[in-house]
Amino acid sequence: MTSKMVVQQPQPIMYTQESDEWSSGICDCCQDVPGCCCAFWCLPCFTCITSRDYGEPLCLPLLEIFSGWIPAVTMSMRVNMRQRYRIRGTMCRDCVISTFCCACSWCQMSREMKRRNVSVVMVGAKNT
Template identity: 70%
Template sequence: MSSSKVVIRQPQPVMDSRVSNDWGSGICDCCDDVPECCFACWCCPCFACKTSRDYGQPLCLPLLEICGGCIPPINMALRVHMRERYGIKGTMCNDCVYSTFCPSCSWCQMSREMKRRKIQVVLVSAKNT
């Protein structure tokens, strides 16, 4: 009796990443994504919840800022985390200023950055041997 082996090779993902140490858009570049900017302008709490969910955080996390003090902690925390994750240069002081004085612009910038840096997995080839 002869035994036969079946060897299956799984295709390996190829990732193309765009590395940059700057935000992909400025804090006031609303024209880069007008529909999202309008959404953030007219219903910032809903937009913040959507952006938080898209970033992998709990959907209603930004609603905790309603209880907050002077500085919106969730907005600032996500900005700082996003800068760290993507290697974007900046300071916590800038994050604090943007989160406090222009929260809708800050949420829009983070949303645009997530879209810009989304890394898609492309399967190049698959062979059975």
């Protein structure tokens, strides 16, 4: 049995997004009808699932009942997502969208996560 020396390790494939814009508009509900229906019929459930899928605590969005007029959790998730995915925008716009289009904002964030999250498979070496 011959053994081969590994000269170069396999590198993970990284997804790069060329655009610095949201991949869908704030009102593009037809791009994910089941998700938008879930958000329409049970927004608290939808926000909790989206928050968990994003890597935040499951029940974090439920804290918005204590936040007052501006939905702080929605706004902070939106700002964080823009920074993570390098999407252009302003905190002022995020505040307006989070306040007046809360359900649409969560749907847009969910669609963005689905489009940008690509599984990275790391190939490990076997110990013999």
